[in-house]
Amino acid sequence: xxxxxxxxxxxxxxxxxxxxxxxxxxxxxxxxxxxxxxxxxxxxxxxxxxxxxxxxxxxxxxxxxxxxxxxxxxxxxxxxxxxxxxxxxxxxxxxxxxxxxxxxxxxxxxxxxxxxxxxxxxxxxxxxxxxxxxxxxxxxxxxxxxxxxxxxxxxxxxxxxxxxxxxxxxxxxxxxxxxxxxxx
Numbered sequence: 303x304x305x306x307x308x309x310x311x312x313x314x315x316x317x318x319x320x321x322x323x324x325x326x327x328x329x330x331x332x333x334x335x336x337x338x339x340x341x342x343x344x345x346x347x348x349x350x351x352x353x354x355x356x357x358x359x360x361x362x363x364x365x366x367x368x369x370x371x372x373x374x375x376x377x378x379x380x381x382x383x384x385x386x387x388x389x390x391x392x393x394x395x396x397x398x399x400x401x402x403x404x405x406x407x408x409x410x411x412x413x414x415x416x417x418x419x420x421x422x423x424x425x426x427x428x429x430x431x432x433x434x435x436x437x438x439x440x441x442x443x444x445x446x447x448x449x450x451x452x453x454x455x456x457x458x459x460x461x462x463x464x465x466x467x468x469x470x471x472x473x474x475x476x477x478x479x480x481x482x483x484x485x486x
Contacts, residue, residue: 313379314416315389316406318342318372319362320454323461326392327385329375334409334465340420341368342469344437344455347427350395352444352451359444359451360429360437362458363399363421371467374406374416386417393419398427434471438478452479 316337317325325332344360353359364370377385393399399419406416421428432440444451459476462469 312403312415312417313377313382314406314414315375315377315385316372316404316416316418317375318364318370318418319458320448321375322373322465323457325375327375327377327388328381329385330378331376333374333376334371334467335374335406335414335416336369336371337364337404337406337416337418338369339404340364340366340370342370342372343421343471344432344441344475345421345429346398347429347440348444348446348451349427350446351448352446352454353440354444354446357444358427358440359446359454360432360440361454363428364418365421365423371465371469373465374408374414376414389417389419396425396427398422398425434475434478437475438482441475442479442482452483455479 342362343365344362345365346361346363347358348361349355349358352361400422402418402420403415404418405413407413441451441455456476459472
């Protein structure tokens with residue numbers, strides 16, 4: 303599992319999936335932010351939070367290329383070590399993410415260094431680029447410790463929409479999930 307090299311405070315955290323709507327840590331400020339060089343994708347098989355080893359679900363990861371709009375959270379310096387450890391425990395259950403520090407452009411125009419977790423394409427739980435149909439087949443019916451996988455996708459889609467963040471892939475999958483629910 304890759305850890306950030308520097309242990310000094312980087313008091314910002316970039317969230318792109320469930321961290322947007324359920325950060326789980328105290329923060330001083332939250333602001334919409336842009337991270338260049340990576341994009342959000344359901345590309346991680348979830349064997350714990352949103353699925354099991356026998357019936358994996360999918361969770362979001364950041365993949366190389368493009369850009370991602372999400373939420374940046376400023377953490378008080380005195381809380382930084384506790385927050386970083388919480389995030390490592392939450393995000394690095396199986397070491398599927400690479401912990402990195404990356405520049406994020408806040409909506410206010412400020413450029414900050416933010417801790418974020420990027421998908422490790424060499425990890426066994428890396429699903430890669432799946433079609434929407436393949437994503438739906440994995441997400442529909444998968445349940446993990448944190449609940450149903452479809453709820454994770456729908457919550458993320460709803461919060462992105464409320465924030466005015468256009469993510470066609472997430473919205474398209476959410477639409478497919480809702481259509482399946484209407485038919486059932």
